[in-house]
Amino acid sequence: MTVDILRLATAGSVDDGKSTLIGRLLYDTKSVFTDQIESVERASRERGDDYVNLALLTDGLRAEREQGITIDVAYRYFATPRRKFIVADTPGHIQYTRNMVTGASTADLALILVDARKGLLEQSRRHAFLATLLHVPHLVLCVNKMDLVDYSEEVFEEIRAEFTQFAAKLDVGDLTIIPVSALAGDNIVHRSTTMSWYEGPSLLHHLENVHVASDRNLIDVRFPVQYVIRPQSDQYRDYRGYAGQVAGGVLKPGDEVMVLPSGFTTTIRSIETADGPIDEAFPSMSVTIRLTDEIDISRGDMICRVNNAPSVTQDIDAMICWMDDVPLRPGQKLAIKHTTRSARAMVKDLQYRLDINSLHRDIAADHLGLNDIGRVRLRTTQPLLCDEYKRNRSTGGFVLIDEATNRTVGAGMVNEAR
Template sequence: MLDNNQLLRFTTAGSVDDGKSTLIGRLLYDSKSIFEDQLEAIENTSKKKGHDGVDLALFTDGLRDEREQGITIDVAYRYFTTPKRKFIIADTPGHIQYTRNMVTGASTANVATILVDARHGVIEQTKRHAFIASLLQIPHIIVCINKMDLVDFSEDVYNNIVSQFEEISSKMLVKDVRFIPMSALLGDNVVNKSENMKWYQGAPMLHTLETMHISSDINKVDARFPVQTVLRPQRDEFIDYRGYAGRVASGIFRPGDEVTVMPSGFTSKIKTIDTLDGELKEAFAPMSVSMTLEDDIDISRGDMIVRSNNKPEPSQDIEVMLCWLNNSPAKPRAKYTIKHTSNDQKAMIKEVVYKIDINTLERINDDVELKMNDISKVKIRTTKPLMIDSYRENRTTGSIILVDDATNETVAAGMIV
C-alpha cells in the first residue's frame, strides 16, 4: 500500500533560528517516523548539551559544525512516510550567505514551507525566500507562523503577519498560499491540532501536506529528448544497432513518430524505443530509454530529438533570471561553461538587464555587478545554439547552470525567460 503513495517534496525556509529544524524534528517525532536507535542517539546528545528534553533540531542538523553552532549550514534531506503519502524534506539554511543552498533545496519542491518568527514578523529573508519560491514556480507555499507560544498565542499577532505576507505575495506569481500558526517546540498545529489556538479553524501542518493536491510539473505536450550518448554494442546480435540513449525531458514519444534532430534539422521516424527489459510502445518523462531511428543521422551528445510539428527555438542569445551562487562576483564578459540538459557550451554574460531589490521587489537598473545571492535578469551569449523552452513552460529545458572553467565551481543557476 505504501509503495503506491504519491510522493511530495517540500522545502523549509526562513531566517536563522525561526525553528525550521525543530519543526521537522517535531514532524518526524510526532508522526512516529524516527527509528529507536536514532531517537536514543539524539536523547544522549541532548543530555550532553544540557537540555531537559529531546532537542528536536538535532534530527536534521547532522553536520558536526551545525551541531556545534546550533544552525543549519548545508541542505539536509529527510524521508518519511505516513499511511497517506510519502515525503522528502529539504531543510535549508537561514543565514543570508547560504541563500544559494535554499535555491538548491527548492529546485525540485512541490511545496515551500516558509517559517516566520511570530515575534519578528516578515523580514528580509522571508521576502527573499518567498521570491525564490515564486521564481522557481513552486505551486504551493505554506507560511508557518512559528513560536506562537512566545506571543501568548495571540490571534492579532497572527493576523498582522498574514497581512504583511499577503502584501508581498501579491507582487509575486504565487498560486496558493496557506497560513498556519504553530509552536514547533510544543507541537501546536504541527501533527496535532492546538488546544491553545482554538480560534484557528484550519488543519495542522501534517494534515495539510497529506491532503494537498499536487499536480505534475512535467510538461506533457512538448516532446523533448536530449541525447546523452550513442550506443554501439559490439556483440553479434547487436552489430548494426545504433541507439540514442538519454532521459525523456518532457512529452511522449512512440515508434512511428516523425521527429527532427536539433540543431541539424534532419528528420526521421522513431523505429524502436528500447530499455533493458525490452521494447516499449511509448516513452514519457522522466523515463531513461534508447531510441533507434529509421534513417542514419549524425547524432551526438548534446543534440535533441523532438517532434517535427513541435520544435523548440535554437538560440545563442538567451535571457535568464539568474541566481548568483558563488562567493566571488561575476567577472565582466568572462567565459563560463553553460550546462543545459546534456548540452555543454561556452557562454558569456553579455549584459545585466536589472537586479531585484529583495526588500522592495523593485528593479535596480544601474547596478551591473553580480555578487553572491544576487537575483537578476541577464543576457547570455553562447558559442552554439541551445534548444530552449521558457522555464514557465518546461522546467527541464528551461533551466541552466553556469560553471567557472578555472575552478570548476557552479557559480549560478538560471531560469530561461
C-alpha cells in the same frame, strides 16, 4: 492506488525552526528508527538541551551540530499511505542563500517558516521571492513558534496579512498559511487543540492532498540525450539506444519526433527501462529510446515533437542568482551547463540588479555580488535548446561554471531565448 511523490523544500530566516519542523514530521509520522532517536537524545543532552532537539535529525554535519545552524542542504525521505515525500531542509543564513536555491530548484512545494515573535524578516521575503522566481508551484507559510506567543490569533493574523500583501507582488500560484509549533507538534501532523480559532488543515494533511500532477509539463515533449548506448557484443551488434531523463511531455512507441539541432525526423521504435520495454514515458522517468532510422545523435541533442520544438539559440535573456564571492560583470566568460549540453558563454549585458525587499530594479548596477539576483543577456558559443523557465524548469534552467576553478558560480532561469 498509485502513490506519487511530493518534493518540498523548507526556507526562511535563521532560527525560524525549519530543521525542528522537519524533525517533527519525521518523528510524528514514525519515520525515524529507534537508534536515530537515541542518538538525537544523547546529542541533545550533550548540548545541554532539556528537551529532545528534533532539529538534529536533519542537521547531520558536525559543524551544524556544534553551531546549532543548518549549513548544507539536508535531504530526508518519509512516506505516508497517501504519498511519498522528499524533503530538502535548506539553510536560513544569507551567506547560504545559494544552498537554498539548490534545494528549491526541483521542489513542487516551498515551505516558508516565520518566527511568530519576529514576524517577516528580510530573509523570509528573500526566500519567498526565490521560491516564486524558481516557479515552485505551491507555497506554504508556516507561522512557527506559536507556543511562544500564547497561540495568539491576533499575532497570526498580523503576519498573515503582511505576507499576503507581500505575496501579491510576486507570481504566487497557490498560497496556504498555517499556524504551527514545531517544538510542541501543533498543527504539524495533527490538528492543534490549543488553536481552536484555526479552521484549516494540519501541515501534513495539506502536504498529502496538494495537487501536483498538473504542475508538470506533459504537453511539450523534451528528451535531452544524455548517453548513446552501443553495446560491444555480437548479440546486440545492431542495437543503438539514446538514454536520458524525460524533461517534458509523454513519449510512446510510434510517435513521430524530431531531433535537434539537426532537424531530422523519425519515429520512436521502442522505449525501454532496466526492467524492459514500456508503453509510454513521462517526466521524470529515465529511459532509453530507440528510433526507426539511423540518425547521427550525440550527447546534448534533444528529441521533441515535429511541430513543438524548443528555441535553438545562442542569445539568452535570463535571471541569474549569483553564488560566488567574485562578482559577475559584463564581458565575463564562463562555462554554461544546460540540460545535457555544455558550452561557453559571455555576459553581454547586465540589465538590472533586483532588490529583494522592495523588488526595485537597479538599472545602474554594474555587477552582481554574492547572493545577488539580476537580469542578464548571455551569448553562447553553441546553440542551446531551451524553453522559458516558467514553461519548463528542466529546459529553462542552467548553471554557470568558473572554468578556472570548476566551481558552480551562478544559477540561471531563461526569460527569453531569441
